[in-house]
Structures are given as structure tokens and as C-alpha cells.
Amino acid sequence: MSTTDTDTTPETVLYASPAAASGPKWVETPVAYDGILLAGFGGPEGQDDVIPFLRNVTRGRGIPDERLEEVAHHYRHFDGISPINAQNRALKAALEAEIERRGLGLPVYWGNRNWGPYLEEAVTEAAGSGHTTLLAIATSAYSSFSSCRQYREDYARVLESTGLGETVTIDKVRQFFDHPGFVDTFVRGVKDAVSGFVAEGIAPDNIRVLFSTHSIPMADAERSGPRDGGFGEGGAYEAQHKAVAEVVMAEVADAVATVEWELVYQSRSGPPTQPWLEPDVNDVIAELPGRGVEAVAIVPLGFVSDHMEVLWDLDTEAMEAAEEAGIKAVRTPTPGVDPAYVSGLIDLVEERLKGTPRAERPHVTDLGPWYDVCRPGCCENIRAGFKPVAAGIRP
Numbered sequence: 001m002s003t004t005d006t007d008t009t010p011e012t013v014l015y016a017s018p019a020a021a022s023g024p025k026w027v028e029t030p031v032a033y034d035g036i037l038l039a040g041f042g043g044p045e046g047q048d049d050v051i052p053f054l055r056n057v058t059r060g061r062g063i064p065d066e067r068l069e070e071v072a073h074h075y076r077h078f079d080g081i082s083p084i085n086a087q088n089r090a091l092k093a094a095l096e097a098e099i100e101r102r103g104l105g106l107p108v109y110w111g112n113r114n115w116g117p118y119l120e121e122a123v124t125e126a127a128g129s130g131h132t133t134l135l136a137i138a139t140s141a142y143s144s145f146s147s148c149r150q151y152r153e154d155y156a157r158v159l160e161s162t163g164l165g166e167t168v169t170i171d172k173v174r175q176f177f178d179h180p181g182f183v184d185t186f187v188r189g190v191k192d193a194v195s196g197f198v199a200e201g202i203a204p205d206n207i208r209v210l211f212s213t214h215s216i217p218m219a220d221a222e223r224s225g226p227r228d229g230g231f232g233e234g235g236a237y238e239a240q241h242k243a244v245a246e247v248v249m250a251e252v253a254d255a256v257a258t259v260e261w262e263l264v265y266q267s268r269s270g271p272p273t274q275p276w277l278e279p280d281v282n283d284v285i286a287e288l289p290g291r292g293v294e295a296v297a298i299v300p301l302g303f304v305s306d307h308m309e310v311l312w313d314l315d316t317e318a319m320e321a322a323e324e325a326g327i328k329a330v331r332t333p334t335p336g337v338d339p340a341y342v343s344g345l346i347d348l349v350e351e352r353l354k355g356t357p358r359a360e361r362p363h364v365t366d367l368g369p370w371y372d373v374c375r376p377g378c379c380e381n382i383r384a385g386f387k388p389v390a391a392g393i394r395p
């Protein structure tokens with residue numbers, strides 16, 4: 001694996017703190033952040049919000065409303081209400097409580113990319129209260145355009161649109177896929193599921209664990225993580241998920257039993273002609289009885305909380321697929337507001353406040369600790385080339 005620091009990619013990096021913008025991969029000097037920017041995806045909160053929300057998600061791509069209505073069905077089914085905003089409100093409260101407990105005295109401003117409260121409002125409120133050196137936590141653990149760079153583009157867009165670029169800087173915490181606080185929640189979930197099956201008399205050989213994450217276009221996957229990162233076709237995105245799954249299954253083997261596992265993908269969209277990461281979770285579930293499998297644990301490894309992809313694509317569709325296949329299935333929990341996860345997020349903030357050396361930063365896979373500062377060209381946008389981004393180094 002190699003990374004190119006002197007990459008001449010023609011991208012514009014704006015509004016990073018001087019410590020981050022000057023070029024290191026890890027910011028090992030203390031930075032006096034004075035506010036946290038909790039950045040969410042956003043979701044509709046009623047039937048009337050659904051189409052405007054989907055217009056925001058697909059902005060710039062000119063998708064007609066009739067097509068958007070086709071992807072609206074799962075939101076329609078739940079009265080147009082995505083669970084995601086309630087979860088982010090709960091996460092904000094949990095982060096505030098942990099900050100209070102540690103006496104860090106940092107305010108948390110929450111804003112979303114695609115629905116209110118928007119990032120614009122959060123950044124404007126922060127600046128209005130005199131908080132101008134912000135550290136962003138996005139509710140997204142892995143590296144890819146959708147899970148990393150798109151958030152950074154939006155931070156830059158917001159600083160432009162609010163005219164606050166002269167006053168406010170935004171850095172980000174490292175992608176936290178292999179932070180012990182995040183991973184521990186999955187370890188506990190998979191241990192519980194597997195030991196439950198074993199207690200029901202199912203032999204470990206007849207149990208499978210399917211780690212499920214959001215599919216993304218192959219072209220995005222290949223470009224996920226640092227340019228020329230050496231991760232192959234699936235890029236850093238796939239490598240990170242596989243590395244975390246291996247760690248989880250090693251712990252399950254120690255505590256319960258050795259069980260076979262597979263990384264699968266869900267929630268594919270886009271035209272069928274465009275290759276996306278495979279196999280699909282439901283296709284794999286359908287094949288399990290033929291391989292002698294009696295019970296499956298479905299692990300939402302790519303998701304930080306029970307949002308729509310989890311409730312619909314896993315709890316509804318994948319559960320139906322398991323029922324049709326005639327096998328037992330459980331879906332293990334997402335991190336949500338689990339204390340280990342919440343405390344892990346605040347550890348990520350503290351390592352930046354203190355400038356903790358890289359060597360002392362907790363990580364459970366060989367891929368980490370991931371970079372504080374994205375390299376030029378990292379998680380390239382295959383849709384629109386390089387838009388201005390925040391929280392990077394200046395090439």
C-alpha cells in the first residue's frame with residue numbers, strides 16, 4: 001500500500017485549519033477546536049417531504065419526479081418518515097452527555113446534507129455563537145465518495161453559500177470503521193446471534209454470518225480511499241469492511257465458535273448496465289439452504305444506526321428472503337447510541353484536541369488508524385470531477 005502526498009490532482013481544498021491544511025496525514029499537534037459539527041445524511045419526516053428530500057439527494061442529476069416516486073416506495077410505506085433524524089437527535093444528546101461527563105465544554109451543532117436541519121443552519125449557528133474552529137463527525141464510518149468525500153464537498157459548499165469561509169474552518173475526524181468503540185458493538189451483536197443459534201441446537205457449520213453494507217458503483221469503490229492506495233478493484237471501501245469482519249469473526253471464534261462468513265451488499269440503485277459491488281444480500285440468502293445452512297445472522301456492518309436501508313432492505317426484504325429460503329434469521333444491532341460507540345466518537349475528538357501521536361491511536365485492523373486528513377484525489381467523485389472540498393490538505 002502506498003499513498004501519494006504530492007499528488008497534483010487539480011482539486012481545491014478550502015477552509016481547513018492551518019494544522020490540517022499544511023499537509024500531514026495525521027494531525028499530531030493539538031488543535032483548539034471550539035465546536036463539533038455532527039453531519040448527517042438527513043431524511044424526510046412526512047409524506048410531503050419525500051419528493052423534495054429525494055430531489056436534494058439526487059441534486060444536479062436532473063432525475064424527473066416520476067422516477068423519484070419509484071424510489072420513494074419504502075419511505076411511503078413508513079408514512080414518509082425516515083427514522084434517521086430521530087436517531088441523530090438521540091446521538092447528539094448522547095455526545096453532549098459524554099462531552100459533559102469528560103468536562104470538555106464543546107458544543108455540538110447538528111446539520112444534514114439532504115434535509116433539515118441543514119448543515120447551513122448548523123454552521124451559521126456555530127459561527128453566530130463565536131465557534132469557528134469546527135471538527136466534523138459524519139455519521140459514516142468507511143472511505144468512499146458517498147461516505148467521505150461527499151460530506152467534505154458539502155462542508156465546502158456550505159462555507160461558500162453562507163459566506164463564512166473567511167471565519168470558519170472545518171476539519172474532520174478520521175474514518176472510524178476500525179475504531180474499537182464502533183467495532184465492539186458489532187462484536188457483541190454477532191456473539192449474541194451466534195450463541196443464540198448454538199443454544200437452539202444448530203451446529204456452527206450450519207450457521208452463516210453475512211456482513212452487509214451499502215453497495216456502491218464499482219467505479220466509486222475502485223477510487224475509494226487514497227489514490228493508488230493499492231487496494232484493488234473494491235478499493236479501500238471493500239478492504240475496510242473485510243478487515244473489520246475478520247476481526248469480529250476472530251472474537252466470535254474465541255468466545256463462541258468458528259463460523260463461516262461473507263461480505264454482501266444491499267440497497268443497489270442506478271441503471272442495471274452500471275456495475276455495482278456484489279453479491280446482493282438476498283441472492284446469497286437464497287443460496288444458503290443449498291449449502292446446508294440452517295440459520296443466518298445478518299450484520300448491518302456498513303450502517304451506524306437503524307435507518308431506512310436497515311428497516312426496509314434488511315428487516316423487510318432480507319427477512320422475507322430468509323423466510324422463503326426456510327432458514328432462521330436474525331439481524332444484529334447497529335451502533336446507534338451504544339455507550340461504547342458514543343464514547344469512541346468522543347475519543348476521536350480528544351485525540352485531535354490533544355494531537356495524540358498516530359502510534360497511540362486505537363484501531364483494530366492493520367489498515368488503521370485512518371488518516372485525519374484526506375489525501376488529494378481521495379475518494380474521487382466519478383460524477384462531477386473535483387469539486388471544492390473542506391477538511392483536506394492543500395495540494
Ligand SMILES: CC1=C(CCC(=O)O)c2cc3nc(cc4[nH]c(cc5[nH]c(cc1n2)c(C)c5CCC(=O)O)c(CCC(=O)O)c4C)C(CCC(=O)O)=C3C
Nearest residue numbers: 041043057071082083084139140146147214216269307308
Ligand atoms: C455508501 C452509502 C451510504 C453510507 C454512508 C452514509 O451514511 O452516508 C449511504 C447512506 C444513506 N443513503 C440514504 C438514502 C439514499 N441513498 C441514495 C442513493 C445512493 N446511496 C449511495 C451510497 C450510500 N448511501 C449511492 C452510491 C447512491 C446512488 C446515488 C449516487 O450515485 O450517489 C438515495 C437515492 C435514491 C436511490 O438511488 O435509491 C437515497 C434516498 C440514507 C438515508 C436513509 C434514511 O432515510 O434512513 C443513508 C443514511
Ligand SMILES: [Fe+2]
Nearest residue numbers: 146214267309
Ligand atoms: Fe445512500
